[in-house]
Amino acid sequence: MFDFGIITSWIHEFLTSYLPLGLATFLECVLVGVCIILLYVVIAVIMIYMERKVCAAFQCRLGPNRVGPWGTIQLICDMIKMLTKEIISVRKSDKFLYNLAPFIVILASVMAFSCLPFGRGMSVLDFNVGVFFLMASSSIGVVGILLAGWGSNNKYSLIGAMRSGAQMISYELSASLSLLTIIVLTDTMQFSEIVMRQQDGWFIFKGHIPAVIAFVVYLIAGNAEVNRGPFDLPEAESELTAGYHTEYSGMHFGLFYVAEFVNLFIIAGVATTIFLGGWMPLHVSGLDGFNHIMDLIPGFIWFFGKAFFVVWLLMWMKWTFPRLRIDQILTLEWRYLIPISLVNLLVMVIVVVFKLHF
Amino acid sequence: MDNIITIDKYDFHDVALEYKEQGYDFLRCLTGMDWGEDGLGAVYHLENTLTQENVVLKTKTTELSDPILLSVCDIWKGAEFYEREIFDYFGIRFLGHPDMRRLFLREDWVGHPLRKDYDFSLNPLRMTNEVTADMTQNIEVLKDGSVIKKREVLFDEDEYVINIGPQHPATHGVLRFRVSLEGETIKKLDVHCGYIHRGIEKMCESLTYPQTLALSDRLDYLAAHHNRHALCMCIEKAMGIEVSERVQYIRTIMDELQRIDSHLLFYSCACMDLGALTAFFYGFRDREKILDIFEATTGGRLIQNYYTIGGLQADIAPDFVQKVKEFITYMRPTLKEYHDVFTGNVIMQGRTKGVGVLSKEDAVSFGATGGTGRASGWACDVRKRHPYAVYDIVQFDEILYTEGDCFSRYMVRMKEIEQSLNIIEQLIDNIPDGEIQVKMKPIIKVPEGSYYAAVEGSRGEFGVYLESRGDKFPYRLKFRSSGLPLVAAMDTLCRDAKIADLIAIGATVDYVVPDIDR
Numbered sequence: 001m002f003d004f005g006i007i008t009s010w011i012h013e014f015l016t017s018y019l020p021l022g023l024a025t026f027l028e029c030v031l032v033g034v035c036i037i038l039l040y041v042v043i044a045v046i047m048i049y050m051e052r053k054v055c056a057a058f059q060c061r062l063g064p065n066r067v068g069p070w071g072t073i074q075l076i077c078d079m080i081k082m083l084t085k086e087i088i089s090v091r092k093s094d095k096f097l098y099n100l101a102p103f104i105v106i107l108a109s110v111m112a113f114s115c116l117p118f119g120r121g122m123s124v125l126d127f128n129v130g131v132f133f134l135m136a137s138s139s140i141g142v143v144g145i146l147l148a149g150w151g152s153n154n155k156y157s158l159i160g161a162m163r164s165g166a167q168m169i170s171y172e173l174s175a176s177l178s179l180l181t182i183i184v185l186t187d188t189m190q191f192s193e194i195v196m197r198q199q200d201g202w203f204i205f206k207g208h209i210p211a212v213i214a215f216v217v218y219l220i221a222g223n224a225e226v227n228r229g230p231f232d233l234p235e236a237e238s239e240l241t242a243g244y245h246t247e248y249s250g251m252h253f254g255l256f257y258v259a260e261f262v263n264l265f266i267i268a269g270v271a272t273t274i275f276l277g278g279w280m281p282l283h284v285s286g287l288d289g290f291n292h293i294m295d296l297i298p299g300f301i302w303f304f305g306k307a308f309f310v311v312w313l314l315m316w317m318k319w320t321f322p323r324l325r326i327d328q329i330l331t332l333e334w335r336y337l338i339p340i341s342l343v344n345l346l347v348m349v350i351v352v353v354f355k356l357h358f
Numbered sequence: 359m360d361n362i363i364t365i366d367k368y369d370f371h372d373v374a375l376e377y378k379e380q381g382y383d384f385l386r387c388l389t390g391m392d393w394g395e396d397g398l399g400a401v402y403h404l405e406n407t408l409t410q411e412n413v414v415l416k417t418k419t420t421e422l423s424d425p426i427l428l429s430v431c432d433i434w435k436g437a438e439f440y441e442r443e444i445f446d447y448f449g450i451r452f453l454g455h456p457d458m459r460r461l462f463l464r465e466d467w468v469g470h471p472l473r474k475d476y477d478f479s480l481n482p483l484r485m486t487n488e489v490t491a492d493m494t495q496n497i498e499v500l501k502d503g504s505v506i507k508k509r510e511v512l513f514d515e516d517e518y519v520i521n522i523g524p525q526h527p528a529t530h531g532v533l534r535f536r537v538s539l540e541g542e543t544i545k546k547l548d549v550h551c552g553y554i555h556r557g558i559e560k561m562c563e564s565l566t567y568p569q570t571l572a573l574s575d576r577l578d579y580l581a582a583h584h585n586r587h588a589l590c591m592c593i594e595k596a597m598g599i600e601v602s603e604r605v606q607y608i609r610t611i612m613d614e615l616q617r618i619d620s621h622l623l624f625y626s627c628a629c630m631d632l633g634a635l636t637a638f639f640y641g642f643r644d645r646e647k648i649l650d651i652f653e654a655t656t657g658g659r660l661i662q663n664y665y666t667i668g669g670l671q672a673d674i675a676p677d678f679v680q681k682v683k684e685f686i687t688y689m690r691p692t693l694k695e696y697h698d699v700f701t702g703n704v705i706m707q708g709r710t711k712g713v714g715v716l717s718k719e720d721a722v723s724f725g726a727t728g729g730t731g732r733a734s735g736w737a738c739d740v741r742k743r744h745p746y747a748v749y750d751i752v753q754f755d756e757i758l759y760t761e762g763d764c765f766s767r768y769m770v771r772m773k774e775i776e777q778s779l780n781i782i783e784q785l786i787d788n789i790p791d792g793e794i795q796v797k798m799k800p801i802i803k804v805p806e807g808s809y810y811a812a813v814e815g816s817r818g819e820f821g822v823y824l825e826s827r828g829d830k831f832p833y834r835l836k837f838r839s840s841g842l843p844l845v846a847a848m849d850t851l852c853r854d855a856k857i858a859d860l861i862a863i864g865a866t867v868d869y870v871v872p873d874i875d876r
Contacts, residue, residue, distance in 0.1 A: 059639040155520045230705055238528040238631045239861050322706045323633025325858040326542055
């Protein structure tokens with residue numbers, strides 16, 4: 001398996017041989033920052049294109065097909081349009097909070113995004129409490145949404161933001177609990193370690209029943225955390241027109257829009273890393289020939305393949321189910337998902353203690 | 359010609375109450391009238407829902423500067439909106455009405471447009487915004503017989519009032535609700551109509567009878583055939599014209615196709631409003647097939663202009679029969695697909711079951727006909743109550759549910775698609791030969807009198823009340839909108855529901871705004 005760490009350490013050595021250590025580290029930070037933001041944008045564009053095509057397929061339509069081959073240039077055009085649109089400021093809004101909100105949302109999203117290990121050695125933030133950091137940074141996003149709702153001085157926005165606050169904070173719990181279930185199995189919170197331990201089998205297979213339950217709970221809770229259908233109440237367009245981002249236009253709206261799609265990818269990426277082995281190829285213990293062939297496929301292809309499969313699952317959910325009501329959403333979380341996750345955590349502890357896992 | 363009983367304005371409330379106690383619990387239609395020298399008044403069409411007997415009452419006042427009649431909105435809840443409409447059009451104030459505001463026109467409108475002496479120049483195009491009042495007024499009689507105007511508060515200053523509409527994705531047009539919220543719970547709902555008000559009833563008074571036909575399609579555009587059917591029937595009834603068997607068959611088939619068309623659109627929009635965006639496309643995909651059938655015969659897709667007084671505009675297209683049969687064979691299995699993708703969904707059932715319950719008594723009292731009434735257990739289908747065209751010779755079931763919630767309103771319409779397919783199937787093979795147009799005089803004049811005809815529109819009873827003075831223009835033409843009673847019931851339906859429920863209720867009650875506003 002190719003280790004991307006070789007390239008990064010070569011760059012590090014190259015820079016330090018010409019520059020003092022401090023300056024070299026600074027340059028590396030800038031380089032990594034630029035790379036991660038570029039990747040962020042590329043992922044966003046791919047996600048938006050995928051969403052359009054997938055939803056078109058579900059709805060007996062074709063989706064974008066006029067600009068460029070299979071409509072691929074459409075996205076670039078949309079981006080240019082978004083960037084050149086006027087940012088309309090709303091009278092009587094809280095200017096500071098109104099302008100701050102989209103940046104908080106995108107900041108939280110980028111921070112969480114940089115935790116993902118895309119391949120062996122291909123991760124930006126990788127330290128011993130990685131899962132913890134990811135949960136913490138991704139939950140900053142709700143602050144941005146609440147500020148957007150409050151700052152725009154619009155009643156629809158405020159209701160959307162309140163819904164969003166209630167929903168995201170609730171679903172954070174069961175999402176974290178289901179990740180905790182796997183951490184019990186791995187006894188580490190470092191993403192690279194978590195992936196390495198799935199060398200002889202992904203956790204969804206190794207942890208069998210409790211892991212599968214945790215995976216399903218995580219998908220539901222993750223979907224709710226990124227405010228996508230059937231949990232898209234904060235922006236429920238048939239109820240609140242556009243919810244918390246009703247008053248935003250131009251690139252301010254664009255930031256919310258991009259963050260929503262990349263958040264979906266982050267949820268899928270975390271699910272991939274924790275449950276489906278991340279960049280680790282499919283290994284079956286005992287079949288060495290098979291394992292060797294699987295190793296020939298580069299790790300980042302495995303990662304993106306799995307992640308986009310999970311994204312596709314979530315899109316399937318979104319484009320099929322009707323929207324829930326606010327009380328039903330909270331009932332689902334507090335009455336069902338949290339008790340299930342807690343019991344599931346206990347089951348996992350029993351499984352680990354008595355070594356019932358594979 | 360209807361037999362109208364005239365009642366003195368002072369006794370009217372007592373007489374109305376007597377009729378109600380005799381079982382006349384359905385106020386079909388309430389029409390404001392300006393009889394010129396004879397004064398202003400109102401015509402009440404009542405029906406006994408058990409025996410299907412009808413009675414027409416009328417009352418009037420000769421006082422022209424400040425006409426006052428007695429309100430009957432404590433007897434029939436549906437009268438509340440009708441009386442506001444009459445106040446708007448004729449300036450008649452109703453004593454005992456809790457909320458005497460204009461219904462369609464702006465608060466700063468001068469005069470009352472359906473009065474015969476109304477001066478158009480009083481209302482130039484206004485460039486200022488209409489101020490929404492949080493107060494209303496009503497009039498009460500004191501013990502000594504004097505009348506006072508009382509102001510009442512609609513919304514307090516501390517209430518969290520949001521506007522749903524007029525520009526809102528879920529109001530199916532430009533309807534506006536002012537909703538007072540407590541958290542997510544609706545405490546009060548105030549309907550503002552009139553954003554697409556075109557004054558069609560007033561326009562009709564200066565058009566010849568064939569010209570009025572052009573406007574009826576533009577009321578409820580999802581029941582274009584039904585509306586025109588009612589108007590043609592009313593004029594034909596007044597003139598004593600018998601249309602040929604062939605015309606009756608084609609009209610029935612077209613009406614049923616239109617009903618399927620409307621119910622498919624209902625399905626799509628209900629899915630959309632509840633957030634199921636995929637099912638939305640299924641309905642529109644199949645509705646397209648009906649529109650194609652319409653287009654081949656009538657030339658129109660939404661506004662068809664097909665029926666004429668005494669017949670049809672043109673004969674059916676040569677492949678009409680074959681296309682309709684193909685559609686029927688296609689539609690039956692597709693309905694199962696609809697149920698698979700949406701009806702059986704657990705979220706959909708959770709969102710609609712037990713939500714927005716309308717009791718049978720309320721449905722009758724509001725006059726909420728159509729699918730809404732039948733979901734509450736009220737057998738209100740005009741096709742069964744007063745059969746017209748060839749509905750008396752076809753076999754079909756009237757779908758009745760008793761729950762009165764959103765889910766049963768939804769199911770009634772889905773089941774009605776099947777019944778409509780049954781009706782078409784029975785007729786499509788035996789369309790008899792015959793004339794498609796009765797010979798008419800070049801200038802159509804309707805004999806003096808007043809007439810009422812009703813059809814089952816896509817969303818309830820659509821009636822036409824015509825008063826003629828023997829001219830080539832109608833003296834007064836009133837359309838009994840099927841949507842107005844539904845909207846009148848919205849406040850009752852939505853109390854203590856959530857905002858999301860308001861959307862579900864609005865979707866399943868299925869009003870169409872141009873029909874409400876006229």
